[in-house]
Amino acid sequence: MEIMKTSPLLASVVPANPTVPVIIVGGGLAGCECALVLASLGIASTLVEMKPHRLSPAHHDTRLAELVCSNSLRADTPDMAVGLLKEELRALGSPLMAAADATRVPAGKALAVDRALFSDHITSRIEAEPLITLVRQEISSLEDPLLADALLAGGRVILATGPLTAETLSADLARTTGAEHLFFYDAIAPIVAMDSVNMDVAWWASRYNPEEKDYCNCPLDEAQYHAFLEALQGARVVPCREFEEEKHFEGCLPIETMAARGPLTLAHGPMKPVGLPDPRTGKEPFAVVQLRPETLDKSSCNLVGFQTKLAYPEQERVFRMIPGLEQAEFLRLGSMHRNTFVNAPAVLGPDFSLLARPGVHLAGQISGVEGYVESMGHGHLTALAVAAALAGKSLPAAPPECMLGALAVHLATPAKSFQPSNVHFGLTPALGRKAPKARRKLLYAERSRTAFARWKETLMQTE
DSSP states (O other), X not given: OOOOOSOOSOTTTSOSSOXXXXXXXXOSHHHHHHHHHHHHTTOOEEEEEOTTTOOOTTOOSSOSSOOOSOSEEEEOSTTSHHHHXXXXXXXXXXXXXXXXXXXXXXXXXXXXXXXXXXXXXXXXXXXXXXXXXXXXOOOOOTTOHHHHHHHHTTOEEEEOOGGGOOHHXXXXXXXXXXXXXXXXXXXXXXXXXXXXXXXXXXXXXBTTBXXXXXXXXXXXXXXXXXXXXXXXXXXXXXXXXXXXXXXXXXXXXXXXXXXXXXXXXXXXXXXXXXXXXXXXXXXXXXXXXXXXXXXXXXXXXXXXXXXXXXXXXXXXXXXXXXXXXXXOOEEEOOEEEEEEEOOHHHHBOTTSEETTEXXXXXXXXXXXXXXXXXXXXXXXXXXXXXXXXXXXXXXXXXXXXXXXXXXXXHHHSOOTTOOOBOOOGGGSOOOSSOOOHHHHHHHHHHHHHHHHHHHHHHHHOOO
């Protein structure tokens, strides 16, 4: 479980005397990636995390790099944009990608991790790193003395406070940028104890590959599906608070919101049965609920795609209607949390620093990227940009054809209503040629790899 400690990159931009202070606020994925990448370049930093003094509504423990939603980092295949992003991060020696690889659990073609081992891994690595000082306190303002003193000394501040940025700091950030906050709501899926699942009904298999036992599948016939749908649509949800405006990220809609779009939306979405024949009948059910392992021993699983804002008692009542889950023990119930991000094209510069506050950079989801791997990737880019800035230089821009470059372009592209985004091929320039869908993915991947390789070579050049 060794993590690459010394980066071969940026030999030409590392400061000769990197003694100016760098303060990173937020011990999530982006913040930890920033701190460890800077350390690999010989740059010391102070990582400030508000836990355990204050926990957000979605956090549960005091460890760093806590995964509060799914334990999946999504596809790990090169024909998918997020798979290519993982490739790029591995090539750059990303500490968090190395930790994810070291703590992965079976998940078919996806990369999923044991979230406790993953957080333990990163926390131990941060605590053991001599170039990182971990401070446990809450930062409520950009005028906090720790930040102000660092900027006065010519240092840098990196805000990596994530989608659950505390309201006081969010309000100060809004005042600084002069922009309105934009909100949407990620949803957390429930987790069940697998020894409470009726395996006389459910079975282990991966989609299109019954030999792989990476997912537990709960089948529904047509009558069961429509009964479940009716109960789901009639269940009580937790209302938004007065100051919250309900805006959902399209890729993480609550299950009840998806259900309201039409009676077969779920059967063609998170509950689609294709490629999952019931081994007892040899036929595909009308619908299937998949459970994905949370731990290596498969003792607990989350309900895939079942992020929700149903009230807790309603979750237990409705989700126990799923065949196989009649006696399910819920280790964690789903919940909603606010996601805060800035209008990046209007308020951030090319190095992800605030135009209104030079020296203050944003990293991760607060900048407008969406997803675990995207947060790692943007954290890595921000760390490289800060290292370059400390040397009085600019980081060569990642080309828009590669996945890191596509994320940077998204954050720089003005939009009437800027919204966070996962990485996808649609963020990259058009291919400029026609090709079948399957072939297009390969063409995007080939172009991305070529562009990334050229950029990486540029980073490694010395003056």
